[in-house]
Amino acid sequence: MADLSSDQALEIRPALPADFFALLKPRVMSLVVFTALVGMIAAPGSVHPVLGLVSIFAIALGAGAAGALNMWVDADIDAKMTRTRRRPIPAGRLTASDACAFGVFLSFVAILLLAAAANYFAAALLAFTIFFYVVVYSVGLKRRTPQNIVIGGAAGAFPPMIGWAVATGGVDANAFLLFAIIMLWTPPHFWALALYKRSDYAAAGIPMMPVVKGAASTRRQIFVYTILVAMVGVLPVFTGLGGVLYAVTSVLGGMMFILLSVRVLTSRAGDNPGTIKADLYTVKKGDKAARDLFAFSIIYLFILFAALLVAHGTGTHETLPIAFLTGLI
Amino acid sequence: MENGIQLTEEQKKARNQRSIAIGLGLLAFVVVVFVVTVIRKIQEQGLDVSG
Numbered sequence: 001m002a003d004l005s006s007d008q009a010l011e012i013r014p015a016l017p018a019d020f021f022a023l024l025k026p027r028v029m030s031l032v033v034f035t036a037l038v039g040m041i042a043a044p045g046s047v048h049p050v051l052g053l054v055s056i057f058a059i060a061l062g063a064g065a066a067g068a069l070n071m072w073v074d075a076d077i078d079a080k081m082t083r084t085r086r087r088p089i090p091a092g093r094l095t096a097s098d099a100c101a102f103g104v105f106l107s108f109v110a111i112l113l114l115a116a117a118a119n120y121f122a123a124a125l126l127a128f129t130i131f132f133y134v135v136v137y138s139v140g141l142k143r144r145t146p147q148n149i150v151i152g153g154a155a156g157a158f159p160p161m162i163g164w165a166v167a168t169g170g171v172d173a174n175a176f177l178l179f180a181i182i183m184l185w186t187p188p189h190f191w192a193l194a195l196y197k198r199s200d201y202a203a204a205g206i207p208m209m210p211v212v213k214g215a216a217s218t219r220r221q222i223f224v225y226t227i228l229v230a231m232v233g234v235l236p237v238f239t240g241l242g243g244v245l246y247a248v249t250s251v252l253g254g255m256m257f258i259l260l261s262v263r264v265l266t267s268r269a270g271d272n273p274g275t276i277k278a279d280l281y282t283v284k285k286g287d288k289a290a291r292d293l294f295a296f297s298i299i300y301l302f303i304l305f306a307a308l309l310v311a312h313g314t315g316t317h318e319t320l321p322i323a324f325l326t327g328l329i
Numbered sequence: 330m331e332n333g334i335q336l337t338e339e340q341k342k343a344r345n346q347r348s349i350a351i352g353l354g355l356l357a358f359v360v361v362v363f364v365v366t367v368i369r370k371i372q373e374q375g376l377d378v379s380g
Contacts, residue, residue, distance in 0.1 A: 013339065013343070014339055014340045014342075014343035014344070015343060015347065016343050016346055016347070017346055017347055017349075017350035020347075020350070048368055048372070050364060050365075050368055051365065051368055051369075054361055054364070054365055057361075109358065113358075113361065113362070113365075116362065116365050116366070116369070117365045
């Protein structure tokens with residue numbers, strides 16, 4: 001149970017449905033819904049619209065279930081971090097066992113629903129994603145290694161692949177490409193946040209990169225991963241998955257992403273842990289470059305997938321002549 | 330059976346809200362499974378339901 005004495009602002013009241021909804025991490029769930037939808041729309045197969053809608057709902061439910069189980073596992077560290085101490089468990093509105101039961105129940109519902117609405121492969125992939133996020137990332141990696149989010153990033157990268165599997169019954173190189181984009185995007189995204197929330201993570205004992213290796217090393221690694229994701233982000237143009245709109249978006253977005261990572265590289269972001277605030281975007285002096293990179297990383301991923309959604313969803317997608325990898329996949 | 334625990338009005342209100350949410354959730358689940366089953370059955374019979 002959380003120590004509530006240190007935060008007088010916390011409100012203790014009986015659990016409401018909204019508290020259970022908060023366990024699902026709605027903000028993460030919305031990103032999962034979006035990327036899974038893009039995977040489903042961009043895939044070559046076709047899906048009955050109602051079954052597609054139910055499948056996306058099942059994937060969202062699975063992501064929410066994983067979020068609830070993550071909050072069950074992380075209840076102790078959530079209570080120590082300003083960013084997470086108002087979550088239902090550390091705030092005392094729900095018990096950890098409530099979250100566990102809720103998460104397990106929703107996991108089964110989500111997997112069964114996806115099996116019914118789509119296919120067994122997509123359902124198995126969703127089951128593996130929940131397992132990976134809860135057991136491999138939350139239990140295994142998060143508290144043990146600064147590479148936690150590098151490997152754990154796979155959990156967030158699976159949804160477009162699941163969406164792809166819903167439409168086709170399997171996965172191919174393009175599905176792996178969407179997976180790779182999100183996986184490589186995860187380190188610069190979370191390390192930028194960790195740079196200006198460093199003392200928060202340190203207080204909770206989470207070995208995030210800036211805590212273990214220092215800010216300078218983290219800034220260099222952010223730069224390297226940003227270069228990688230910007231390059232891999234363009235690859236769908238060469239495999240035929242991305243058309244003109246995607247080509248323009250991925251090139252311009254990638255350049256902006258790299259530019260902001262250079263700003264972080266040349267800044268002193270994270271050097272002074274200092275005082276922190278609960279707000280996700282509030283930074284102290286010197287950390288602005290990291291905050292800007294964190295904010296843009298979300299925009300980058302959104303516009304990249306939105307470009308695919310628009311082109312494939314409206315039927316305006318055309319493979320470019322430079323898609324020389326089309327025949328290889 | 331009386332167990333000696335007296336809920337406050339706030340607790341009763343919260344319990345009612347949770348009960349309603351569970352009821353609506355179960356209803357939605359039944360409807361979704363029914364719709365999915367109907368569509369899958371129609372698809373199996375080779376009828377075009379894509380609109």
